[in-house]
Every structure is written in C-alpha cells, then in structure tokens.
Amino acid sequence: MRKNTADKILASALALMxxxxxxNVSVKEIALTAGxxxxxxFRHFDTKMGILHSLIQTYSYIPYFEHFFLHELTGHLKNDLQQIAHSYLTFMEKNKPIFLIAIQDRSILPELIDIISDNxxxxxxxxxxxxxQKLIELGHMKKEIDTKGQAIVFLTGLFGFFVSNAIWENHFLKDQQENFVQDTVEVFMKGVQA
Structure with a gap:
C-alpha cells in the first residue's frame, strides 16, 4: 500500500523531530526526507507547527479509549483496570516519539505539553x-472517593512507569510491565473497592 503525501511528510517529520x-528540524529537511x-x-500543513499538531492528532489515543470505555469494559474492576493499564501503556509506547519531542523542546515550546495534555x-x-462514578453507583467502589482524584492517581502511576522506560533505555523496570500492572491494580483496588 502506497503512503499518501501527507503520511510521508508526517513520517519524515516524526523521525527527524x-x-x-x-x-532543530527545518521544513526543508522534512520535505527532503519525505521526497x-x-x-x-506547506500546502498540506501550512506551518511546521501544523505538522506537529497533525502528529499529535494522529497519535491520539482518545478515539480508541472513547470506544473502549463505552463498549469493552465489563464493570469487573480488576479486569477493567488491568485492561485500561495495558492499553494505556501500549498507546504511550506507540506515542513515545511525540513524548520525546515534547520533552526535548519543553523550554522552547511550553504550549506543546499543554496541547498533548489537553488532547x-x-x-x-x-x-x-x-x-x-458508574462503579460507585453500582456499589463496586466506595461512595466517598473523589473520582477525578483517583483517576489522576491511577494514570500518574502508569505515566511514571512509561516515563521511566522511555527516558532510560535499560531501566530496571523494562521487563516488569506485567508485574507492575498487576501490583498497581491490586494496591489501587484495596483503596477504592466497596
């Protein structure tokens, strides 16, 4: 299957950035690499920032998770949290290039972190x-928990695991994802399960 022109430009930009x-990457270099x-x-993306915005949209995991939360979750807290954790880590690994670009250029483009965070x-x-909230209403989670706060707690742990592995090539956690997910879910459940 042939890549269309926009895809070639995005792939080149992603690799270079x-x-x-x-x-440190010019539009001229992106064009040369894309052929x-x-x-x-410029016809496809207007600006170099337009390329970056398209990359962020292309690599967004939100469409997947919107479908996932609507159709895949069962209400079984342990299984659902494990699925969420594995899916999140899989998408973050796929998105590692975008994360690394954001880290490299955070002082020059502080809005980049906000774009990624908002999207x-x-x-x-x-x-x-x-x-x-649905699980609270079903009686599967404690009524007094702050759902947004607990979502932050759960996602921050997963994000920390991803960052450790993304930044350090031979990090001690590299081959520990399954154990990490199981342990994280077990500890989390002890705090929130009704």
Missing part, C-alpha cells in the same frame, strides 16, 4: 473518572 527535537518540495509540505491526558482522566 524524535531524533533532533522540533526546533517532496517545501511548497508541498489526551485530561480527556482520558475524565473518561476514567466517569467509569469510576
């Missing part, structure tokens, strides 16, 4: 908090 950061003219890049993290937090 992951390696060198957003600010297109600079004008073609993904806050929306996922809200989905998880709504799920927790």
């Amino acid at each position: 992951t390696e060198r950061g957003y600010n 297109v003219s600079e004008m073609t890049v 993904n993290t806050r929306q996922l937090q809200n989905l998880l908090a709504s799920y927790f």
Whole structure:
C-alpha cells in the first residue's frame, strides 16, 4: 500500500523531530526526507507547527479509549483496570516519539505539553473518572472517593512507569510491565473497592 503525501511528510517529520527535537528540524529537511518540495509540505500543513499538531492528532489515543470505555469494559474492576493499564501503556509506547519531542523542546515550546495534555491526558482522566462514578453507583467502589482524584492517581502511576522506560533505555523496570500492572491494580483496588 502506497503512503499518501501527507503520511510521508508526517513520517519524515516524526523521525527527524524524535531524533533532533522540533526546533532543530527545518521544513526543508522534512520535505527532503519525505521526497517532496517545501511548497508541498506547506500546502498540506501550512506551518511546521501544523505538522506537529497533525502528529499529535494522529497519535491520539482518545478515539480508541472513547470506544473502549463505552463498549469493552465489563464493570469487573480488576479486569477493567488491568485492561485500561495495558492499553494505556501500549498507546504511550506507540506515542513515545511525540513524548520525546515534547520533552526535548519543553523550554522552547511550553504550549506543546499543554496541547498533548489537553488532547489526551485530561480527556482520558475524565473518561476514567466517569467509569469510576458508574462503579460507585453500582456499589463496586466506595461512595466517598473523589473520582477525578483517583483517576489522576491511577494514570500518574502508569505515566511514571512509561516515563521511566522511555527516558532510560535499560531501566530496571523494562521487563516488569506485567508485574507492575498487576501490583498497581491490586494496591489501587484495596483503596477504592466497596
């Protein structure tokens, strides 16, 4: 299957920006790597920031999680949390290049962290908090818990695991994902289960 022009531009931009950061890559280099003219890049994306915005939208996990929370969760807290954790970590690994670009250029483009956070993290937090609210109503979770707060607690632990592995190539947690997810879910459940 042939890649269309926009996909070639995005793939080239992602590879270059992951390696060198957003600010250290020119549109000219992106065009050269993609095998297109600079004008073609601008016709598709208007600006270099437009390319980055498209990458963030392309790699967003929110459409998947919206479907997942609506159709895949069973109400069985342990199984659901394990599925959520594994899915989150899988998507974060897929999105590692975007994360690394954001980390490399955080001082130059502080709004990049906000874009990523608004597009993904806050929306996922809200989905998880709504799920927790349903479980409270079903009597599966304690009534007094702060659903948004607990969503933050759960996601922050997973994010910390991902960051540790993303930043340090041979981190001691590298081969511990299954144990980490099981232990995280067990500890979390002890605090919230009714």
